[in-house]
Amino acid sequence: MNSRILFSVSQVFVCLPLWGVPANRDHFVAVDLEKSKGTVEFFAVARPSFLRIHGTIKEGNAYPLKGHLRIRGLKLEGRATFVLDSLQTGMESRSRKMHEEYLETHKWPLAEFALETLLLPSQFWGEEQLRAKVPFSGLLSFHGVQKKISGETTVEKNASELNMDFRFEVALHEFQIENPRFLGMEVKDSIEIRVHLGVPLEVVR
Amino acid sequence: MKWFGNICLAGIALVVFLSTRAALGYVELTRHGFPNCIACHVSPDGGGVLTPYGRQLSEEILSFASRKEESKFLYAFTPPDWLQLGGDIQALQLYQKTDRFREARFIHMQSDVEAALSSKPWVLDLSLGSQSKGSQNFSGGIIFSRRHYVGYRPQDELSFRVGRFMPAYGINLPDHTVVTRRDLKWDEGGEAYNLEGAWLGKNMDFFMTVVFGRLDAPKLKRERGVALRGSRFFGDGFKVGASYFFGDSDVGSRHFFGPWGILGFSKHFSVMVEIDAGREIPRTGESHWGLVHLVQIDYEPFRGIHVFALEEFSKLDLTDYKNTLQSFGLGVTFFPRPHWEISAAWKKRRWLVLSSQSYDLGWLQVHFYL
Numbered sequence: 230m231n232s233r234i235l236f237s238v239s240q241v242f243v244c245l246p247l248w249g250v251p252a253n254r255d256h257f258v259a260v261d262l263e264k265s266k267g268t269v270e271f272f273a274v275a276r277p278s279f280l281r282i283h284g285t286i287k288e289g290n291a292y293p294l295k296g297h298l299r300i301r302g303l304k305l306e307g308r309a310t311f312v313l314d315s316l317q318t319g320m321e322s323r324s325r326k327m328h329e330e331y332l333e334t335h336k337w338p339l340a341e342f343a344l345e346t347l348l349l350p351s352q353f354w355g356e357e358q359l360r361a362k363v364p365f366s367g368l369l370s371f372h373g374v375q376k377k378i379s380g381e382t383t384v385e386k387n388a389s390e391l392n393m394d395f396r397f398e399v400a401l402h403e404f405q406i407e408n409p410r411f412l413g414m415e416v417k418d419s420i421e422i423r424v425h426l427g428v429p430l431e432v433v434r
Numbered sequence: 435m436k437w438f439g440n441i442c443l444a445g446i447a448l449v450v451f452l453s454t455r456a457a458l459g460y461v462e463l464t465r466h467g468f469p470n471c472i473a474c475h476v477s478p479d480g481g482g483v484l485t486p487y488g489r490q491l492s493e494e495i496l497s498f499a500s501r502k503e504e505s506k507f508l509y510a511f512t513p514p515d516w517l518q519l520g521g522d523i524q525a526l527q528l529y530q531k532t533d534r535f536r537e538a539r540f541i542h543m544q545s546d547v548e549a550a551l552s553s554k555p556w557v558l559d560l561s562l563g564s565q566s567k568g569s570q571n572f573s574g575g576i577i578f579s580r581r582h583y584v585g586y587r588p589q590d591e592l593s594f595r596v597g598r599f600m601p602a603y604g605i606n607l608p609d610h611t612v613v614t615r616r617d618l619k620w621d622e623g624g625e626a627y628n629l630e631g632a633w634l635g636k637n638m639d640f641f642m643t644v645v646f647g648r649l650d651a652p653k654l655k656r657e658r659g660v661a662l663r664g665s666r667f668f669g670d671g672f673k674v675g676a677s678y679f680f681g682d683s684d685v686g687s688r689h690f691f692g693p694w695g696i697l698g699f700s701k702h703f704s705v706m707v708e709i710d711a712g713r714e715i716p717r718t719g720e721s722h723w724g725l726v727h728l729v730q731i732d733y734e735p736f737r738g739i740h741v742f743a744l745e746e747f748s749k750l751d752l753t754d755y756k757n758t759l760q761s762f763g764l765g766v767t768f769f770p771r772p773h774w775e776i777s778a779a780w781k782k783r784r785w786l787v788l789s790s791q792s793y794d795l796g797w798l799q800v801h802f803y804l
Contacts, residue, residue, distance in 0.1 A: 274636060276590050277472065277587075277590035278468070278469070278470040278471075278472045278473035278590075278634070279469055279470060279590075279634070279635065279636040279637075280468055280469075280470075280473045280487075281468075281469065281670060283670060319466065319495070320490065320491070320494045320495065321494055322490060322494060323490075411487070412485070412486040412487040412490055413485055413486055413487055414473070414487055
């Protein structure tokens with residue numbers, strides 16, 4: 230199965246002041262993900278009953294997403310790491326099996342993503358409100374395997390904030406995770422991952 | 435010693451034997467991302483013996499509190515992969531107060547054991563229990579099997595079965611007394627001999643059941659017919675569908691159809707709605723149209739504790755003024771630990787056949803599932 234990476238990043242509110250160069254038409258913005266709140270989710274389906282598994286970040290956990298994003302002109306780049314143990318599936322025994330047997334978080338506790346290419350729409354800085362889908366690509370390191378991935382980001386800008394939704398699909402076998410099973414259920418190989426980020430607009434100038 | 439105590443407790447519960455209906459599944463669990471009942475039950479339409487996944491779910495999602503492996507069969511046993519075991523014991527204390535009478539009655543509803551043997555793609559399911567002589571579907575003999583079938587699943591999406599079970603129609607609610615079950619004759623003892631084919635897809639399912647009636651008890655003169663039911667699953671917890679049934683018996687025939695929905699708005703809140711309209715055509719006399727509906731709102735403030743409100747309406751003959759039943763009710767269902775369910779409800783009911791005045795109806799029910 231081909232991997233399509235759609236990186237959806239849930240709303241992130243960055244408190245860290247960002248440095249910009251408003252006098253220059255080549256805008257520059259840096260976002261520290263560690264000081265933001267974001268959401269990472271995954272969606273899986275298990276046979277034979279097509280059970281839907283919605284993985285989310287455990288409540289009460291320290292914020293698991295670290296790294297930075299930089300906007301230089303229209304180019305977005307950056308790196309992010311995510312603590313895999315922060316994910317839960319809604320059932321404790323299922324989550325534990327996911328961490329211990331399949332993700333093997335004791336060996337590879339983090340997923341890492343290096344965003345290499347994402348070009349914002351040309352009218353991004355000129356318009357107050359904007360919504361567009363743009364492609365992106367990067368390197369995902371996960372379960373000891375590094376793979377190039379690509380996908381689509383939904384960029385939404387309004388008067389107060391900038392939101393970015395990244396979505397991608399992962400084929401588990403490509404990351405050496407074979408046929409996850411739990412009590413007679415077998416998880417399908419393709420998992421959709423969504424990450425959503427939101428940035429207050431006053432820092433994106 | 436704890437396990438020994440658990441076995442004794444389960445053994446005591448097993449000793450009790452009496453009548454009525456099979457416990458069915460908890461359709462509200464759709465809101466947790468279960469488009470098909472077969473995630474938790476061996477039966478593709480839900481209810482009956484649990485799968486290992488269903489047992490684990492009863493421990494971690496359904497029950498207020500639990501300890502590890504408490505959901506095992508009789509607390510202690512893990513059968514081999516090819517065998518699933520289950521059973522149900524239920525009892526109810528009923529109270530009714532009308533302007534004419536007041537009644538309090540203890541009803542021992544059910545004591546069944548059930549086993550499902552599987553060797554892909556085949557499944558053999560068999561239940562054994564007791565039936566009450568007072569049941570309207572009493573077929574003779576205290577000991578009987580209310581559900582037994584052979585199933586064939588050549589692939590995940592396809593299911594066929596033949597045997598005795600409840601035809602797939604509407605929302606398969608555990609409460610057989612609501613109008614969408616009782617008034618449409620899907621009441622206790624309503625299991626018939628059927629041939630069923632089903633498509634159980636990721637987002638859609640479809641059932642077709644050919645109903646042959648009670649081949650084991652022709653004296654009951656149960657209807658034969660066909661039931662169709664299709665549904666679609668949306669998002670993380672919404673399932674909407676429609677059903678149709680045609681039945682024919684010695685006394686007449688009937689068609690019933692209508693939409694239904696299990697709407698899981700959040701992990702805590704769900705609404706179930708079913709509306710059925712239909713026409714009964716007696717062998718003698720005039721045919722008439724009828725209508726039933728049910729709305730049930732369920733909220734789970736804490737895991738294992740559900741409060742619900744319901745409204746139901748039944749008018750099986752729209753031309754007959756007295757043929758009107760309407761209820762409003764409130765209730766609570768508590769799953770304290772795996773294997774246990776305690777439910778209490780109160781309804782204000784108006785049934786014009788009885789009286790123009792509303793009357794009170796309440797019950798306390800205890801259910802132990804093995």
